[in-house]
Each structure stands twice: as C-alpha cells, then as structure tokens.
Amino acid sequence: MTPPPPTAPLPLPRHVLGTEHPWQLVRDDFARLRTVFVYSRTDEWSAVADDERRLPLLLGHETARWRRLPATSARRRFVASRALVKHTAGALLGMPPHAVSLSSTSAGAPHLPASPWLRVSLSHTDDLVLAGFSTAGPVGVDVERSDRPLVAAGLPDAFCTADELAFLHDLPPHRRNAWAVRLWTLKEAYTKALGLGMRLPFPAFGFHFPSGRPSLRPPLGRPELQSPTWQFSTHGLYHPHYTASFALAS
Structure with a gap:
C-alpha cells in the first residue's frame, strides 16, 4: 500500500483583535495551509456588541436568539463568537461579514450553508472565543x-x-x-x-x-x-x- 503523502503541520492559532485586525495575515495563513485557527477575547469585539443599531445586520436570523439571552455577559460572548466567525469567514471568502450566512447543523455545530466547502468549528470558555476554518477536511x-x-x-x-x-x-x-x-x-x-x-x-x-x-x-x-x-x-x-x-x- 502506498503511504499517504506527508501533510503540512497545523497552523498556529492567530489572535484576532476585532474588526480592525489585519485580515491579510489570516488570508495568507489560509492560502498556504487551507486551514486557519483564530481566537479573541469578548472585549475585543465590544465595538460590535455596543452598536445595537447595526448589530441585527450582522446577526441576521440569530438576532432573536441574542435578545432572549438573559445576561449581559452571555449576550456579549454570543456576539463575539458570531463576529469572530463572520469576520474571519468574510475575509476568507471575500465578502462583508454581514453577508456571511451562518446556521447550525442538527448536532448544533456551526455551518456555512452558502459555502459548505469551508468547514468551521467553534468553542468558547469564560470570555475567550476560538474558531477553526478549513477547506482541507x-x-x-x-x-x-x-x-x-x-x-x-x-x-x-x-x-x-x-x-x-x-x-x-x-x-x-x-x-x-x-x-x-x-x-x-x-x-x-x-x-x-x-x-x-x-x-x-x-x-x-x-x-x-x-x-x-x-x-x-x-x-x-x-x-x-x-x-x-x-x-x-x-x-x-x-x-x-x-x-x-x-x-x-x-
């Protein structure tokens, strides 16, 4: 049996600093390895969370879910997770974050229905949000x-x-x-x-x-x-x- 070809090492996780992050660095990582891992703290997306007039544009159909969350901390963590996923996916797909359609699978995993070839995974604890994206698998x-x-x-x-x-x-x-x-x-x-x-x-x-x-x-x-x-x-x-x-x- 022919052994599988050698694989490139997984990329290091990249700290994303909110909307003003230099997204070209993320795109460069992705172009080399077809995979990128990013993380942020909740407060690094405060500008997004505090703009309640424009926030429904970013959250789309999940706005009602956001409004039902009881605690301010839970709301801000929810916004940070969606902002991190949509801004990163938008940078990789060449579209504005609000144009990224995000849904969930039957198992509750995040899914990009308009771009199913771009796999996504999400995790959070305390005020830290972590996401992974890949077209490799x-x-x-x-x-x-x-x-x-x-x-x-x-x-x-x-x-x-x-x-x-x-x-x-x-x-x-x-x-x-x-x-x-x-x-x-x-x-x-x-x-x-x-x-x-x-x-x-x-x-x-x-x-x-x-x-x-x-x-x-x-x-x-x-x-x-x-x-x-x-x-x-x-x-x-x-x-x-x-x-x-x-x-x-x-």
Whole structure:
C-alpha cells in the first residue's frame, strides 16, 4: 500500500483583535495551509456588541436568539463568537461579514450553508472565543481553562481509556491535571470534527504522545473513523490560562 503523502503541520492559532485586525495575515495563513485557527477575547469585539443599531445586520436570523439571552455577559460572548466567525469567514471568502450566512447543523455545530466547502468549528470558555476554518477536511477546535479541576473531581475515570489513565497515573501529581485537560480538549476537538460531539463515548478512543505529539488511537470496530490523515495539536492561549486543541482530517 502506498503511504499517504506527508501533510503540512497545523497552523498556529492567530489572535484576532476585532474588526480592525489585519485580515491579510489570516488570508495568507489560509492560502498556504487551507486551514486557519483564530481566537479573541469578548472585549475585543465590544465595538460590535455596543452598536445595537447595526448589530441585527450582522446577526441576521440569530438576532432573536441574542435578545432572549438573559445576561449581559452571555449576550456579549454570543456576539463575539458570531463576529469572530463572520469576520474571519468574510475575509476568507471575500465578502462583508454581514453577508456571511451562518446556521447550525442538527448536532448544533456551526455551518456555512452558502459555502459548505469551508468547514468551521467553534468553542468558547469564560470570555475567550476560538474558531477553526478549513477547506482541507473536517475541522474541530476546543478550549478550556488550563486549571479546570478535572483530576480533583475524578473526571478522567469517565472520559479516559485505560491506557490514558495509566499515563496520567505515571505522571508527577502536579502535572496530571494539565495533561487531563489536554486529553479532554483533544477528544472534544476530534468528535467535533467528526460531527458527533459527545455522542461518541470518550472512553471509546484515546490519544498517546509519541515524540510529544498527539496521535489518535481510534475507536475499535469503526473503520470509517480511522482516517490515516488525522492531525492534532495543542497550544496554550494567553499562556498558561487556557488550553486549546485542534483536529483536522485531510
């Protein structure tokens, strides 16, 4: 069997500073790798969130959903997520952000119905919003606080494989939680890229780290999920406060 061609490394996530970001940098990343990852803080989209006269133009059919959100913080996070996706997609597609049509799949994942070849994934925690875009294949992203207390709560038993639990146990105690968060975000990113979310039980598949890089141990008995070209990466955002993981099948 001919081995698959070598793949380019996944791009580094790029910090987007709101509407005035130099979008040519994002387009250049995308032109080279057909994939781009971007992130922002909610307050970096304050100019958009505060302009309630023009905001319905950007949100379109989601304006009613925005109005139903009870808390100011939830509203601003919602606006930031839509602004990040629509401004980035607009930069990649060569159209104004308000012209980007954004909807959701039956699984709740973001979808660009007028440009289905441009895959998109979205995640947020606290006031941080993260998105991924690719024409190379299915893409998934996930971000969590690096200090989310997974180990103290006993959660790895619920989402790790036996090999992953052994891996965590062999680590010094002060390093276990950071690696548990890394495993969690990798699993979230992978299942988002598959379009399955948590409908695929997390203990059914795992990750190991030859040479320090994440590598998938796919679900047994699910050959359709065992693509040889999956790529994964993990990065700290606003280091060391957040852990973000990325998945791409090309």
